[in-house]
Amino acid sequence: xxxxxxxxxxxxxxxxxxxxxxxxxxxxxxxxxxxxxxxxxxxxxxxxxxxxxxxxxxxxxxxxxxxxxxxxxxxxxxxxxxxxxxxxxxxxxxxxxxxxxxxxxxxxxxxxxxxxxxxxxxxxxxxxxxxxxxxxxxxxxxxxxxxxxxxxxxxxxxxxxxxxxxxxxxxxxxxxxxxxxxxxxxxxxxxxxxxxxxxxxxxxxxxxxxxxxxxxxxxxxxxxxxxxxxxxxxxxxxxxxxxxxxxxxxxxxxxxxxxxxxxxxxxxxxxxxxxxxxxxxxxxxxxxxxxxxxxxxx
Amino acid sequence: xxxxxxxxxxxxxxxxxxxxxxxxxxxxxxxxxxxxxxxxxxxxxxxxxxxxxxxxxxxxxxxxxxxxxxxxxxxxxxxxxxxxxxxxxxxxxxxxxxxxxxxxxxxxxxxxxxxxxxxxxxxxxxxxxxxxxxxxxxxxxxxxxxxxxxxxxxxxxxxxxxxxxxxxxxxxxxxxxxxxxxxxxxxxxxxxxxxxxxxxxxxxxxxxxxxxxxxxxxxxxxxxxxxxxxxxxxxxxxxxxxxxxxxxxxxxxxxxxxxxxxxxxxxxxxxxxxxxxxxxxxxxxxxxxxxxxxxxxxxxxxxxxxxxxxxxxxxxxx
Numbered sequence: 001x002x003x004x005x006x007x008x009x010x011x012x013x014x015x016x017x018x019x020x021x022x023x024x025x026x027x028x029x030x031x032x033x034x035x036x037x038x039x040x041x042x043x044x045x046x047x048x049x050x051x052x053x054x055x056x057x058x059x060x061x062x063x064x065x066x067x068x069x070x071x072x073x074x075x076x077x078x079x080x081x082x083x084x085x086x087x088x089x090x091x092x093x094x095x096x097x098x099x100x101x102x103x104x105x106x107x108x109x110x111x112x113x114x115x116x117x118x119x120x121x122x123x124x125x126x127x128x129x130x131x132x133x134x135x136x137x138x139x140x141x142x143x144x145x146x147x148x149x150x151x152x153x154x155x156x157x158x159x160x161x162x163x164x165x166x167x168x169x170x171x172x173x174x175x176x177x178x179x180x181x182x183x184x185x186x187x188x189x190x191x192x193x194x195x196x197x198x199x200x201x202x203x204x205x206x207x208x209x210x211x212x213x214x215x216x217x218x219x220x221x222x223x224x225x226x227x228x229x230x231x232x233x234x235x236x237x238x239x240x241x242x243x244x245x246x247x248x249x250x251x252x253x254x255x256x257x258x259x260x261x262x263x264x265x266x267x268x269x270x271x272x273x274x275x276x277x278x279x280x281x282x283x284x285x286x287x288x289x290x291x292x293x294x295x296x297x298x
Numbered sequence: 299x300x301x302x303x304x305x306x307x308x309x310x311x312x313x314x315x316x317x318x319x320x321x322x323x324x325x326x327x328x329x330x331x332x333x334x335x336x337x338x339x340x341x342x343x344x345x346x347x348x349x350x351x352x353x354x355x356x357x358x359x360x361x362x363x364x365x366x367x368x369x370x371x372x373x374x375x376x377x378x379x380x381x382x383x384x385x386x387x388x389x390x391x392x393x394x395x396x397x398x399x400x401x402x403x404x405x406x407x408x409x410x411x412x413x414x415x416x417x418x419x420x421x422x423x424x425x426x427x428x429x430x431x432x433x434x435x436x437x438x439x440x441x442x443x444x445x446x447x448x449x450x451x452x453x454x455x456x457x458x459x460x461x462x463x464x465x466x467x468x469x470x471x472x473x474x475x476x477x478x479x480x481x482x483x484x485x486x487x488x489x490x491x492x493x494x495x496x497x498x499x500x501x502x503x504x505x506x507x508x509x510x511x512x513x514x515x516x517x518x519x520x521x522x523x524x525x526x527x528x529x530x531x532x533x534x535x536x537x538x539x540x541x542x543x544x545x546x547x548x549x550x551x552x553x554x555x556x557x558x559x560x561x562x563x564x565x566x567x568x569x570x571x572x573x574x575x576x577x578x579x580x581x582x583x584x585x586x587x588x589x590x591x592x593x594x595x596x597x598x599x600x601x602x603x604x605x606x607x608x609x610x611x612x613x614x615x616x
Contacts, residue, residue, distance in 0.1 A: 008518040015410045016419070022407070023426045026486065029441040030429070032452055036444070047450045091334055098330030105321055110331055117338060122345020123590040124570075125577040129362075130345055146341045149334050179326045208434030211551060215578050230436045233443060234558055262449055269440045276432050283432060284425060 030273075037061070037270045041263030060259055060267035069220065070228065070268060077224040080143040081206040081275075089199050091148050093191070096157030097183050114151045131216055142216045143206070143224075153198045160194045161187060197286040200279060207275055225272045232265050352588035365584075372588035381572065389568040392548040395481045401541050403485050404492030405534060409522055411493065412500050427490025439555035442483050446470055473565045476557065480566075483552060495537070499530040539608050543601030546593050550574070569593045 035053050036044050043055035064070055099110055121127070127146075136142040164187065172182045188195070210226035217223055223231075321328065352372055354365040376382055407427070414420040430438060445452050448466040457463045469475050507525050516524065548568040557566035567575075569589060577586025 005517055011519055012413060015413050019410055019414065019419075019423045022489075023423045026426050026430060026490070028452070029445050033441055033444055036450065044450045048455060049450050050452055050455060091337075094330045095334035098327050098334075101327050103324060104327050104331065105317070105324065110335060113335060114338060117342040120346060120594075121342060122348050123587065123594065124573055125583050125587045125590065126345035126348030126351065127341075128578060129348065129583060130341070145337070149337050149341075151338075179330070183330075204432055208432075208436075210434055210436045211554075226434050226436045229440065230555065233436070233440050233555075260449075262444070262447070265440065266444065269437055273433065273437055280429065280432060284428065 033266045033269055036263060037267040039263065040258040041260030042258045044263055045260055055258075057258065060263045061271075063259060063264060064267045064271055070225070070271070072221060073223050073225040073228040074271065076140075076222060077207060077226065077272075078275075080140070080224055081203050084144050084147065084206040085199050085203045087144055088148050088150060088202050089153070089195060092150050092153045092198075093157050093188070093195070094183065095149060096154045097161055097179075097187060099154070100158045100161040101179070114154060118151050128215060137216050138219045138222060140222065142212070143209075147205075150202065153202070156198060157191075157194065160191060164190060193286070196282075200283045200286060203279065204276065204283065225268075229265070229268055229272050232261075232268055235261070349587060349591055351584050352591045354584055356584040356587075358583075368584075372585045373592060375585060376589050376592065381567070384564060385567050385569055385572045388565060389546060389548045392477060392480065392553075392568060393545045395477060396484055396548065397541055397545060399481055400485050400488065401538065403489045405496050405530075407489050408493040408496035408500060408530075409526060411497060412526065413518065413522075424490065427493070429490070430487040431491035433487075435551040435555055438483065438487055439552065442479070442556065443470060446479070470556065471559045471561055473562055476562050476565045480549065480552060480556060483556065484549070495533060496530055499533040500526060503529045535608055539601070539604045542604035543597060545600055546597050 032050060035051065036049060037060050038056060038058070039049050039053040040055035040057045041060065043049070048054070098104060099107060099114075101107070104110070122130075131137060131142060131146065136145065168186055168190075169182050172186055177185065208226060210224070210230050213222075213224050213227040214230065217227070348362065351362060351365065353367055353369060354362075355368050355371075356362065356365045360366075411420055411423065414423070446454070446469040448454060448468050451466065453469070454463070454466040458466065469479060503526065507529075508521055511521050511525055546569060548570070550568075550570040553566050553568060553571050554574070557563070557571075570593070573586045573590045573593075576582045576589070
C-alpha cells in the first residue's frame with residue numbers, strides 16, 4: 001500500500017467537495033420545485049420557501065387535476081408515448097432485421113440511404129411544409145408517423161441481430177418458418193434487453209417532445225403536456241411582469257385564494273416530470289450499455 | 299481473380315442468376331425493408347429536395363413545382379439585412395462559449411469521478427447528474443426560470459441572504475446576463491450524461507500503468523495528466539470533431555424557451571431561432587430555408603475541416 005501524499009489528499013478532498021456541490025446544484029432545483037408545488041401559492045409569494053414547504057397544501061395539485069385541459073394533455077402525452085414507442089420500435093426492428101440479412105438484394109444501397117439521413121436533413125421549413133402538404137397538421141398521426149423509423153435505433157438493432165446465433169434460424173427454416181415467422185417467434189423473444197433499452201429511449205423522446213406539437217398542432221385538445229406546460233410557463237412570465245392572469249386562472253383564484261400562477265405551474269411541471277422519474281431507474285440500468293453500443297459504432 | 303469477391307450466397311446458389319427471379323424469391327425480406335425505406339424517402343429525402351426552394355419564390359398557392367426560380371435572391375437579402383450581423387454574432391459567440399465550456403466540462407467531471415473511491419458516493423453523484431439529460435427543455439427552462447425568478451427564486455434568496463444584493467434581480471430580463479445563463483444551463487443539463495463516454499474510456503485504461511507510475515513516485519495529479527488524459531485522447535478527439543461539426547447549432551429549444559422576454563432579442567437571436575421566427579411565425583418560407591441552407595453549408599465545411607485536421611494530427615497525437 002502506498003501512502004497518499006499531502007498533495008494527493010488535498011486533491012481528493014477538493015474533488016469530493018466539488019462533486020457534492022455539483023450533485024446539490026443538480027438536485028436542488030427539482031426539490032425546490034417539488035416543495036413549491038406542495039406549498040400554498042400566497043405563502044410562496046412572500047419568499048423564503050427553499051428546502052421544505054412552509055404552508056403545506058395539496059390545493060395546487062387539486063386544481064391541476066381538476067383542469068380538464070391539463071388532464072387531457074396528460075392523456076395525449078401518454079397515448080402518444082405508448083403508440084409512438086410501440087410502433088417505432090416495431091417498424092424499426094423489422095427494417096433492421098431485413099437489413100441484417102446478408103442475402104438481401106440492394107442491402108448496401110439501402111444502408112447508405114439510411115445513413116445519409118443521419119448527417120443531412122431538409123431542415124425546419126421544408127419538413128414543416130411537407131407535414132402540411134400531407135395533411136398531418138392537427139392530427140394525432142403527426143406524433144407517430146414522421147418519427148416511425150429511427151436510423152440510429154435501426155443500426156443498434158441490426159448489430160444485435162447480426163450477433164444472434166445463426167443456427168437458431170436455420171433450424172426454424174428447416175421446420176418451415178418464413179422470415180416473418182422467424183422474426184416474430186424467435187428473434188423478438190431473444191431481443192428483450194435491446195428492445196427494452198431502445199423503447200425507454202424512444203419513450204423518453206416522445207414524452208419530452210414539445211416543439212413538434214407547438215408548430216403542428218393548433219387544436220388545444222391535441223396538445224401534449226409538455227407543450228401545454230410551455231404555454232403555462234410563458235404566460236407565467238408575462239404575469240410576473242404585468243401582474244396579469246388569464247381569465248380562467250383568475251376565476252380559479254377567486255375561488256381558491258391560496259394558489260398563484262407560480263405554484264400552479266410548479267405542480268403542472270411535477271406532473272409532467274413524474275413519468276420520467278418513474279422510468280429513470282430502468283433507464284439508468286440500461287442506458288450506459290446503450291450509449292456504449294452507439295459510440296462504438298462510430 | 300476478381301470473381302472470387304462475389305458474395306458467398308451467389309456461389310452457393312449459382313442457379314438463380316436472373317436478378318428479377320432472385321428478387322421475387324426474397325420478396326418477404328424485401329417487404330420488411332421497402333415500406334420503411336419509403337417512409338425514410340418521404341420524411342427525410344423529400345425535405346432535402348425541398349431545400350431547393352431556397353432558390354425560389356415559394357408560394358403556397360403555386361406549390362413547389364410551379365414557384366418561380368429566383369437564384370440567390372434570398373441569400374443576398376439575408377446578407378444585406380440588418381439582422382445578419384446580429385444573428386451571426388450571437389450564433390458564433392454562443393456556440394464558441396458552449397464549445398469552450400460545455401465540451402471540456404464532462405471530461406473534467408469524468409476525471410473527478412474517476413478519483414472517487416467511495417462507490418456509494420460515486421453512484422449517487424452519477425445518478426443525480428444524469429437526471430437533467432432526460433428532462434425536456436420545457437421542464438429545465440421552467441426550473442431555471444423558477445430558480446432565477448424574483449418571486450421566491452432561490453438564487454435571489456441566496457444572494458439577498460449573503461447581502462450581495464438588496465432587491466431581487468430579474469435575471470432573465472437582463473441582456474448582459476443571458477449568455478452566461480444559457481451556457482450554464484446547457485452545462486447543467488448535459489455535464490453528467492456527457493461524462494459517461496469518457497468514464498467508459500477511462501475504465502478501459504490498463505491499471506498497471508497507474509501502478510508503475512505510482513512506483514516511480516508520480517502524484518495522483520500527475521497521473522491524470524500523464525496517463526488518464528493521453529489515454530482517452532482518441533475518444534476526446536472523436537467527440538471534438540463532432541462538436542465542431544455542431545458548432546453552429548448554438549441552441550434552439552433552450553433559447554426559444556429561456557429568451558421569452560423580448561428585451562433579450564438582441565442577444566438571443568441565433569440562426570436557428572431566426573429561421574423559426576421568419577419561417578414559421580412570419581411564413582417567409584423561401585427566405586428562411588435559404589438562411590437554414592447557409593448554416594448547413596458552413597456546418598458541413600466545419601466538419602470536413604475538423605476531420606481533415608484530426609486526420610493529419612492523428613499520428614502525432616497518440
